[in-house]
Each structure stands twice: as structure tokens, then as C-alpha cells.
Amino acid sequence: MADKINQLKSKIETEESTKHAFVLPFIHVLGYDAFNPLEVVPEFTADLGLKKGEKVDYAIFQNGEPIIIVECKSWKEKLTVHNSQLFRYFHVTKTRFALLTNGINYQFFTDLDAQNKMDEKPFLEFDITNLKENTINEITKFHKSNFNVDNIVSNASSLKYIKEIKKQFNAELENPSNDFTKLFANKVYAGRLTEKVVDEFKDLVQRSVSQYINDRINDRLNAALTKETIKQQDEEILPVEDENKVITTEEELEGYRIIVAILRRKIPIKRIVHRDTQSYFGILLDDNNRKPLCRLHLNGGKKYISLFNDNKNETKTAISSIDEIYQFEKELLDTVDIYESAIQV
Incomplete structure (x- = not known):
């Protein structure tokens, strides 16, 4: 929807066009049929005492x-809940939710502050x-x-207060208040917090919090990069096989099923994956x-099984x-333990 809105909004001039181009598709995304009057009623009217026809x-x-009752504005208009018809309709219908939108910005309201009276804040x-x-x-919670x-x-209730707390926290980051500054200064400054000291600490607090946030972001980025590097290292490039020359036999698949029967007591079957090549029939952990x-x-002419130790050295043993x-049950289970312990470390 975002791409469509960005492409069309310069051509949308009226509130009615906004409804059809932006709002109705959103209602459709929520799973409701905008063309079914049993699900979506346009120009919905409710009795409002002496005031009729609104x-x-x-x-x-x-x-x-x-x-859900919905009030729409043109996408060019800023949303303001004051004088909204939603206030008047909310208490005379059985709905618990009201939506004010201009097709781009969406505000959902309910009655947390007073029952049957729409809150002033979404x-x-x-x-x-x-x-x-x-x-x-x-949003998916509103899906049909x-x-x-x-x-x-x-x-x-949680969403409402989390939103307000985030706003307050952002305001403190932009311009730390005396109370916010003292919260930290009291813990690190041994002297008396005079007005001058508090003013000096405002800059220190602002810089400290900003640096801390940047450090956390960098730590997460570095962790993600490290994880991606390890993943790339683990994805060893395999030689391209001629698929016409690789024929997986029933005996190889039966061997795979035996391996699964041995290892399934320790790891899920989906983690035990086979790859057939011209040279051998390989069985891998996590398809790695x-x-x-x-x-x-x-x-x-002869049959062999190759096993691997903790250094990934291969030992080839003949089998009849x-x-x-x-x-080789013990050796196979030990190999799994080696890989699993490496992950935990």
C-alpha cells in the first residue's frame, strides 16, 4: 500500500478520492468486504437525540x-480529533473503537479514560x-x-502509555529537564546540586545517553555482522555437480534412514539432511x-562409512x-555433541 499511496497521492485532490484510493483498500486489508453492506456501511447514520441526519x-x-466507526479526511489534511463526529457517534453505538484517518495517518481510539466516552488521545x-x-x-489484531x-x-492501555512514555523520553533526550538531570547527577555527584551544577550536568546527561544509545546500536550491528560473517564462512562453496551423473540409490536412502534412527533421539529429524554427490552420499547437520x-x-566395489572427529578429520572405515x-552409533552421537557444544560456546 505504501508504494501505491506515494504514486497516487499527487493525483488525489478530494476527501472522496482519498476514501476510495487509500481508506477502502486499508479496510480490505483488514479482511472486510467494502462492497458488502453487512460488513462495511458507508455514510453510517445513528440517532443522536434531537440531532438527526449526521x-x-x-x-x-x-x-x-x-x-469500528471510521471518519475520513483528505490526505492533505492534518488529523485533529477536536470537533470530530466520532465523539458524538461513539457513545450512541455499541462500538468500542473509532478510527480517524486521512488515508496515510491512522489513529485508533477507544474508551480507556471513561466508559462509553471516546478518549481524546489515540x-x-x-x-x-x-x-x-x-x-x-x-494492526493485525483488527483483522476480521x-x-x-x-x-x-x-x-x-499499555499501547497508549508506552506511546506517551516514548514521547516524554524523546523530549528529555532533546532537552533534559531538571528532574531528569538530577536523576543521574544525584548518583554520581557528591556535592550540592546548585542551579549551575544542574545546568552543567544537563549537557553531560544528554551526551551520555546519546553515546549509550549509539554504543548499543553499534553493538547490535557488530553482532549482526559477526553472525553474517560466520554464516558466510559456514556456507562453503561446493563444486557444481552434473545432476545427470548423480543418482541417489535406495541403498543410500536406507543408510540415511539408519542415521536418522540413531540421531533422532538427540536432535530433530529436520536437522539431519542428506546431499548426494558423485563421490559420496553426505549427511549433514542443519544442511551445513x-x-x-x-x-x-x-x-x-567396497562399501565405506566416513566419520569425523572434533577436528573434522575424516576416518574411512569399510563395512560389508x-x-x-x-x-557406529557412539561416534555419530559424539559428532553431534561436538557441533552442539561449539554452538553453546
């Missing part, structure tokens, strides 16, 4: 009752062209298949070529049949 842009229905607010993963998780009033309301469990050589693989 309408809200959309009402989303479930089981014959409105669950508990969920986002720009649909710049969604974060945690916001997407919250997930919608549960109690679950959303119980989480709305740097974690060979064993190799079976069954297509020549694949049934003898069971004799």
Missing part, C-alpha cells in the same frame, strides 16, 4: 453490530507509508479473522557443509553392509 464515513460491522497511531514491525502486529474486543482493549555427520560410499552403520 453521518460518519464508514462503520465496520460484525455479527450485525458496528465494531492508543494506536501510525503512518501507513512507514510501518514498523511491532505496529504491524497491532483475529478481531476480539477484549484482547484489543486490554492491550490498548561444515557440519558433516558422516559420508557413505556405497556405489563402488549398511546394517553395520548401527555399530
Whole structure:
């Protein structure tokens, strides 16, 4: 939707166009059929005492009752909840949720502060062209298949206060208040916190917090880069095999099943993967070529099994049949332990 909005918004001039181009597709994403009047009612009207005929842009229905009422603005307008029709409609319908949107910015409201009275501040607010993963998780709770009033309301309070706390924290980072500054200065400064000292500490606190955040970001980036480097090292480039010359035999597959039977008591079957080559039938841990469990050589005049020690040195042992693989149970389990202990370290 973000790409579509960015492409079209310069051509959208009116509120009505905003509804059709931006808002209705969002309602569709939530799983509701905008063309089914049992699910989405445009120009929804409710009785408001002596005041008749006022309408809200959309009402989303479930089981014959409105669950979300929607007021739309042009995408060019800033959202302001003051004088919104949502306030007037909220208390006369059975809905617990109201949505104010201009097709780009979305604000979800409920009645956390006073029952049946819409809050003045939204508990969920986002720009649909710049969604974060945690916001997407919250939006999915409004999907038709997930919608549960109690679950959303119980989480709305946390969302509301988290949003406000983040705003306050950001304000403190931009311009530390005296209280915020003293919170840290009291723990590191032994003298009396005069006005001059507090002013000096404001800069120190701001720089310290900024440096700490940058350090945390760098640590996470370095950890991610290290993990990616290890992954690339583990993905050893294999020689290209002529697939027409690689024929996996039933005996090789039976050997693989024996290996699985031995190792499944220690690791999940899905982690035991086979790769056939012209030279041998390899069995790997986690489909990682740097974690060979064993190799079976069954297509020549003699049969062999190759096992690996903690230095990944290969030992090739002759076997008369694949049934003898069971004799190497300890060695195979030890190989798994070697790889697993390396991961833990």
C-alpha cells in the first residue's frame, strides 16, 4: 500500500478520492468486504437525540453490530480529533473503537479514560507509508479473522502509555529537564546540586545517553555482522555437480534412514539432511557443509562409512553392509555433541 499511496497521492485532490484510493483498500486489508453492506456501511447514520441526519464515513460491522466507526479526511489534511463526529457517534453505538484517518495517518481510539466516552488521545497511531514491525502486529489484531474486543482493549492501555512514555523520553533526550538531570547527577555527584551544577550536568546527561544509545546500536550491528560473517564462512562453496551423473540409490536412502534412527533421539529429524554427490552420499547437520555427520560410499566395489572427529578429520572405515552403520552409533552421537557444544560456546 505504501508504494501505491506515494504514486497516487499527487493525483488525489478530494476527501472522496482519498476514501476510495487509500481508506477502502486499508479496510480490505483488514479482511472486510467494502462492497458488502453487512460488513462495511458507508455514510453510517445513528440517532443522536434531537440531532438527526449526521453521518460518519464508514462503520465496520460484525455479527450485525458496528465494531469500528471510521471518519475520513483528505490526505492533505492534518488529523485533529477536536470537533470530530466520532465523539458524538461513539457513545450512541455499541462500538468500542473509532478510527480517524486521512488515508496515510491512522489513529485508533477507544474508551480507556471513561466508559462509553471516546478518549481524546489515540492508543494506536501510525503512518501507513512507514510501518514498523511491532505496529504491524497491532494492526493485525483488527483483522476480521483475529478481531476480539477484549484482547484489543486490554492491550490498548499499555499501547497508549508506552506511546506517551516514548514521547516524554524523546523530549528529555532533546532537552533534559531538571528532574531528569538530577536523576543521574544525584548518583554520581557528591556535592550540592546548585542551579549551575544542574545546568552543567544537563549537557553531560544528554551526551551520555546519546553515546549509550549509539554504543548499543553499534553493538547490535557488530553482532549482526559477526553472525553474517560466520554464516558466510559456514556456507562453503561446493563444486557444481552434473545432476545427470548423480543418482541417489535406495541403498543410500536406507543408510540415511539408519542415521536418522540413531540421531533422532538427540536432535530433530529436520536437522539431519542428506546431499548426494558423485563421490559420496553426505549427511549433514542443519544442511551445513561444515557440519558433516558422516559420508557413505556405497556405489563402488567396497562399501565405506566416513566419520569425523572434533577436528573434522575424516576416518574411512569399510563395512560389508549398511546394517553395520548401527555399530557406529557412539561416534555419530559424539559428532553431534561436538557441533552442539561449539554452538553453546
